[in-house]
Amino acid sequence: MMLSPDLPGASSGVALSIENLHKSFGTEPVLKGLDLAVGRSEMVFVLGPSGSGKSTMLRCCNRLEEPDSGEIFIEGDRLTGPGVDLNKIRQRIGMVFQSFNLYPHLNALGNVTLALRQVQKMPRAQAEAAGLDALDRVGLSARARHYPAQLSGGQQQRVAIARALALKPSVMLFDEPTSALDPELVGDVLDVMRDMKAQGMTMLVVSHEMKFARDAADRVIFMDHGRIVETGPPEQIFGNPQEDRTRAFLSRFHG
Amino acid sequence: MDALVEQFFNLEIMAKALPLVLKGLGITLLICAVVIPLGLAGGLLAALGSVSRNRALRWISIGFVDVFRALPPLVLLIFIYAGLPFAGLSLSPFVAVIIGFFLNNSAYFAEILRAGLLSVPKGQIEAARSTGLGRAQTLIWVTLPQAVRNVLPDLLSNVVEVVKLTSLASVVSLGEMLHAAGLVRSITYNASPLVLAAGLYLVLLWPLIRVIGRFERRITH
Amino acid sequence: MDRFLDTFFNMAVLGRYAPAILDGALITVVLSLLIVSTGIALGAGLACLRAYRIGPVSFAIVIFADVWRALPPLVLILLAFFGLPNVGVVLSSFMVLYLVLMLVLAAFAEEIVWAGITATPKGQWEAARSTGLSFTRALVFVVLPQAVRMVIPPLTNRAIAITKMTALGMVIGVPDILGQATTAQSFSANASPLTLAAIAYVILFLPLVIASRWLEARFTPPGA
Numbered sequence: 001m002m003l004s005p006d007l008p009g010a011s012s013g014v015a016l017s018i019e020n021l022h023k024s025f026g027t028e029p030v031l032k033g034l035d036l037a038v039g040r041s042e043m044v045f046v047l048g049p050s051g052s053g054k055s056t057m058l059r060c061c062n063r064l065e066e067p068d069s070g071e072i073f074i075e076g077d078r079l080t081g082p083g084v085d086l087n088k089i090r091q092r093i094g095m096v097f098q099s100f101n102l103y104p105h106l107n108a109l110g111n112v113t114l115a116l117r118q119v120q121k122m123p124r125a126q127a128e129a130a131g132l133d134a135l136d137r138v139g140l141s142a143r144a145r146h147y148p149a150q151l152s153g154g155q156q157q158r159v160a161i162a163r164a165l166a167l168k169p170s171v172m173l174f175d176e177p178t179s180a181l182d183p184e185l186v187g188d189v190l191d192v193m194r195d196m197k198a199q200g201m202t203m204l205v206v207s208h209e210m211k212f213a214r215d216a217a218d219r220v221i222f223m224d225h226g227r228i229v230e231t232g233p234p235e236q237i238f239g240n241p242q243e244d245r246t247r248a249f250l251s252r253f254h255g
Numbered sequence: 256m257d258a259l260v261e262q263f264f265n266l267e268i269m270a271k272a273l274p275l276v277l278k279g280l281g282i283t284l285l286i287c288a289v290v291i292p293l294g295l296a297g298g299l300l301a302a303l304g305s306v307s308r309n310r311a312l313r314w315i316s317i318g319f320v321d322v323f324r325a326l327p328p329l330v331l332l333i334f335i336y337a338g339l340p341f342a343g344l345s346l347s348p349f350v351a352v353i354i355g356f357f358l359n360n361s362a363y364f365a366e367i368l369r370a371g372l373l374s375v376p377k378g379q380i381e382a383a384r385s386t387g388l389g390r391a392q393t394l395i396w397v398t399l400p401q402a403v404r405n406v407l408p409d410l411l412s413n414v415v416e417v418v419k420l421t422s423l424a425s426v427v428s429l430g431e432m433l434h435a436a437g438l439v440r441s442i443t444y445n446a447s448p449l450v451l452a453a454g455l456y457l458v459l460l461w462p463l464i465r466v467i468g469r470f471e472r473r474i475t476h
Numbered sequence: 477m478d479r480f481l482d483t484f485f486n487m488a489v490l491g492r493y494a495p496a497i498l499d500g501a502l503i504t505v506v507l508s509l510l511i512v513s514t515g516i517a518l519g520a521g522l523a524c525l526r527a528y529r530i531g532p533v534s535f536a537i538v539i540f541a542d543v544w545r546a547l548p549p550l551v552l553i554l555l556a557f558f559g560l561p562n563v564g565v566v567l568s569s570f571m572v573l574y575l576v577l578m579l580v581l582a583a584f585a586e587e588i589v590w591a592g593i594t595a596t597p598k599g600q601w602e603a604a605r606s607t608g609l610s611f612t613r614a615l616v617f618v619v620l621p622q623a624v625r626m627v628i629p630p631l632t633n634r635a636i637a638i639t640k641m642t643a644l645g646m647v648i649g650v651p652d653i654l655g656q657a658t659t660a661q662s663f664s665a666n667a668s669p670l671t672l673a674a675i676a677y678v679i680l681f682l683p684l685v686i687a688s689r690w691l692e693a694r695f696t697p698p699g700a
Contacts (some may be wrong), residue, residue, distance in 0.1 A: 064381050091387040101382035105400045114396055115386035160382075167386060262562040263555075319664040321689070323635070325681035327643035330654055330674055337658070338667035342483045351690035415546070416637075426647055431550055446559030453551050471591065 012077075015040045015202040016061065016093075016171045021070035023056055030056045034070070038171070041200040045213040045234070047240040048223035051248060054206040057223070058173050061204065062093045073115055075170050080195060087119060092167075094164025098176040099155045102148040108159045109144040112166045120167075134166035135159070138192045155187030158192055172196065174205040188215075210253060222246045265447040272439040273446035279435030286349075286421045286431060290356045290413060297357060298364025303394075305369050316365070322364035329423050331355045336427045348429040352421075358419055367409045371402030384466055408470040415460050415467070422456075432456070482666075489668040493660040497672050500656035504680065507574060507640035507652065515578040515638070516631065519585025525613055526586070527593055537586065544583035549641050552576045559646045569648040581638045588630050592623030629692040636684050643677070653677060 014037045021034040030053045038044050046054045059065040061072060063079065063086060072079040074092055103111050112131035116122045122130065135141040138158035148156050157177055164172060174193070178186045190212050197203060197216060206211070213234055215218055220237040222230045222245070230243045241247045305314030321329070336351035346354070375398050383393040401408065425434035437453035526537045544552075556572045567575070596619045604614035646655040658671030 026404055062385055064385060087384075087387040087389050093385070095385035097378055097380075097382060099376075099378050101376070101378035103379065103382070103397055103401070105404060114383075115388055118392050118396060119387040119389075163382075163386065258563050263559055272545050289700060321682060321685045322687075325678050325685045326674060327640040327654070327677055327681075329641075329643045329646065330677055333646075333654070333658060334667075334674055336668045337661065338484070338670040343478060343666075350558040381585075419546075419548035422550040423644075426548070433554070435547065437554060440554075440558060443564075446555055446562065447556045449551060449559065453547055453555065456548060456551060457543065461542060464542055464546055468587075 001222055003040065007236070013024060013039050015042070016204065018057070018061070019071040019073075021054075021072070022068045023060060023065060024068055030226050031060070031067075034226070034228060036221070036228065038202055040202055041197075041203065042218045043203045043216060045217040045220045046206045046255065047208075047210075047213070047220060047237075048229075052223045053126045053226040053247050054223050055175055058204065060096075061171075061173055062090050062095055064095070080097050091115065091119060091167045092170045093173040094161075094167065094169035096157070096161055096164060096172065096174045096177045098179050100148075100151075100160045100180070102152070102156050102160055104148050107145050107147050108140060108162075109149070111148070111159055112163045113185060115163075116166055119132050130166055131162075134143070134162040137165060137195070138162045139188075152185060153181045154188045157181065157189050161189075161192055161196075171202045171204065174203065174207065176206055176208070178207065178209055208253070210238070210250075222249065224249070261445075263446050263450050265445055268439070268443050268445050268447045269451045271402070271443075272436060274453055275435045275439060276432055276448060276451055276455065278354055279430055279432035279452075282424075282429065282431040283418070283421045286352060286356070286424060286429075287414075287418055289353055290360055290421075293353070293357045293419055294360030294364050294417065297361030298366075298368050301361055301365035302368035302372055305365065306372050314415070320362045320365045320369075323358050324366065326359075328355060328359040328420060329426060331359060332423055332427060348424065348427045351427060352424045352429055356417070356420060359420070363413050363416070364410070365414060367403060367406050370409070371406035372398060374405045375401045408467050411463065411467045411470070415463055484667050484671045486664075486666050486668040489660075489664045489666045490672055493664065493669045494672065496656045496660055497669065497676055499655060500651055500653040500673075501676050501680065503570075503650065504642050504652045504676075507570070507577075507642045507650075508646070510574055511577045511581055511639055512635050514583030516585045516635065518578070518582035518586075520589045522582065522586040523589035523593060524615060524620070526590055528611070529620075540585045545579050545587065549576060549580050549638075550644050550647065552580070553644055553648060569645065572648060573586040573642065573645040573650050577638055577641055580641075580700070581635060584634045584638070585631060588627050588634065589623060589680045592627040593619055595626055596622050601635070622634065625695050628695050630693050632684075632688040636681060636688060639678070641680060 007181070016038040018034055018036040021031050022029070022171060023031040034053075034057060036044075036057075048054050056065055060067045061079075067080060070080065074089060077089065078084065079089055102113070106114065109128060109131050112134050113122075113127040116127040116130055117124065120127075131199070132141050132144060135144055138161050139164065140155060140158055143151060143159075148159070151159065161177075177193070178189050181189065186209070190209065193203070193205070193212075194216055205213075205217070217234050219231060220234045220240045221228055222237060222241070223244075224245050230237065230241060232242075236242075237246065238250065241250060278406060301316045301320055304312045305320065307313050307316070332355040332373065333348065335355050336348065337348060379397055380393055383397040388396065420433055422433040425437060426432045428434065432452050434454060436448040439448040440446060522537050522541070526534050532683070553572060553576050556567070556576055560567060560572075593615075600618055600622065601614055604618040609617065611637060642650075642652055643654040645652045646658055649655065651659075652678050653673050657669040660669035661667065
């Protein structure tokens, strides 16, 4: 599936749309008018040098960072601006962090069910069933009673994915999900992401896993200095990049 | 040697003092039972204020904590008990003690809880907020449990300090344990009741001090 | 408002008793300096002694530190002030206050410095000993300098808390700030001397509290 980046947000085929997004830290502009639309069930990969604004864009998508201006829509519902029930809408956007951020005082199931119980007010039995189901999707239902400290990094990240999945989000955001992992543990996390894609999840992924991007992504975006420099299918971006900056960045990666 | 035993370990006098001292122990524990929860609550509020994004609230909270950490608790207690009556506000010794110790302990608990709150990584809060938990829910279910766990030895140490602090209530004639022991001493001219009280403080606090030591070792290693 | 000012900030009373409270402040400061310098030195010395791990010595140090940390200082002050004369040891109230608070601080300082010594990685000892340093030299030149950084914030907090207890001297008649203020208050039938005392303590200790906050931020390693 290919979508042009300037599709209007309310379109039915679009899960997440970002329009003219600006964000500065102090006087330093980080995002300079970003437009992006992610279609339903699409997996979009975001590449770019550090400081290019990838993570900031992702974090604006559930307003962990407050955008300075611009609009963000999730399935046509506006996320930005006043009067939005942020906690409600955040449940429709799953977020996976580089450092997992599992709650160390709760076991895997407790991590997954906390928001179900406290925000969705699910009864305990129902929440635990849903939590186990989510853990099962990442292959860890057998570890439900383990605490984060008793799990490997890869397992922790999969629990973090289950924590987001349990809320049945429309979109999942991944902020360098494998950067903090030992190389031999990366594969398990990527396998889970591949499964999610096969089941039709919409995903926006910031990552340096080039090989995975080439295999699994529907579309790759190259960002630099707060702007989208180039966008296209992986074959094009990796095989025949149109922009000099993209080429320079990729050549550094291939060494 | 005999004089020493006679003066400090006179069992006969200790036996006579025991009922009064035990009654005093009851009041000591009562003060603790009131002041510790109040101090924790006040301390939590001040700690939250001191890490707030609102600058005015932050400065007021830190100012409160620092002033009451600078003021000796006995000065505070005497000011409340002996100073306020001049302004027409007479408080019973018990109420004066509770107010004074509440202010003092809120400051100390606040400083400990503040360190605890700051020890929780920012990513924990972001993860919670990203799943739709509100500010208060994040505090209750994610930040606070970790904060408390990280500073548990310090919180327990402060509980020990509160128990020791209650001895100051004797100065305003509240009949807690030290006051009771001092009373019997002044009648008998013998220090054994004070030794008895000291012994009871040890029984009460030594196990706690050992437990804290073990906690601290577990955390540093 | 007038009544409030007259009760707590009566200028005539304040003026009359300010010199006495200033005298008291001098005593508080001298006592505090003596307590802090000797108490911390004794505590650090005991912690170093404990590092040699001589069974009975370590045991005695642990008992001393535990007991003096568990007992309320006021209990110890009263015991020393009222008990010791009966067995022929007569100390001035100043001496009693100094000795008790110095030993209390020593007990806490011993535990804090000991924690710093044990928290120094074992590899540091091994590296020092492998280059031929004796145990004592390894302790003095390698381990203690590292421990000092760790122990400065808790030691500062504890030293402030204990020097504030010089106010307990009032109970046995030490003419420190609080002692002077309570005397003045009973003579003047006015709360202003107590206000003055409170202000004096805040002036003396608030800078220390703020300094301890700064030390904490400076010396506490991130994530600890």
